Amino acid sequence: GVVERDFTKKESYYVFQSYWTEKPMVHIYGHGWPVRWGDADEEKEVLVYSNCPSVELFVNGQSQGIRKRNSQDFPAAGLRWNVKLAKGQNTLRAVAAGKEALVDELSFEYQTAKWGKEHAFRVTSTPKEDGIVEVEAQLVDSNGIRCLDSRVFVSFDIAGDGELIQNQGTATGSRKVQARNGRAQMRVRTQGGTSCVAVKADKVQTSFITVQ
Structure with missing residues (x-):
């Protein structure tokens, strides 16, 4: 249930990978989520899955701090941040520290406009x-x-x-x-x-x- 029939990896794949694999990995949740939404200046939660001891998150080039991994801290083993996103395009970059530096990056749009019924x-x-x-x-x-x-x-x-x-x-x-x-x-x-x-x-x- 963690991959589709065409072997496309679902987000849950990376949850299990962060606990089971010995090879260092880092993955920002939501690569298949091209548009996120909310109010202007509203804090949104960002989750990162990794088996590395710590991860630093950057939002549009600005560091949001380093989080240390704790497998008992749900969700995302403590690798989570509450951040403010800019209206329009945003870029997230996660840098994991360990024996080797690993990076995952994604871009998406943040929509603040409210919508009505599907038309x-x-x-x-x-x-x-x-x-x-x-x-x-x-x-x-x-x-x-x-x-x-x-x-x-x-x-x-x-x-x-x-x-x-x-x-x-x-x-x-x-x-x-x-x-x-x-x-x-x-x-x-x-x-x-x-x-x-x-x-x-x-x-x-x-x-x-x-x-x-």
């Missing part, structure tokens, strides 16, 4: 390897603000030359998935042609995107 999708496509395109559908309200806590079920359909890469039992390989971080993804094999992908959910306007 429509904002759909984009990103080319991947070997003629595969990933379609992402972000749920937004009637003002176009991202609904980051939406958990509605999203369905994908296709017409044209390509085909959906479905029945994989993964977050990006299922025709119908529950939104996470207010978004859903689906991969399409274009087969050298052009297709129209439809994105649907109950009480949300259906959206379409052309991929090739």
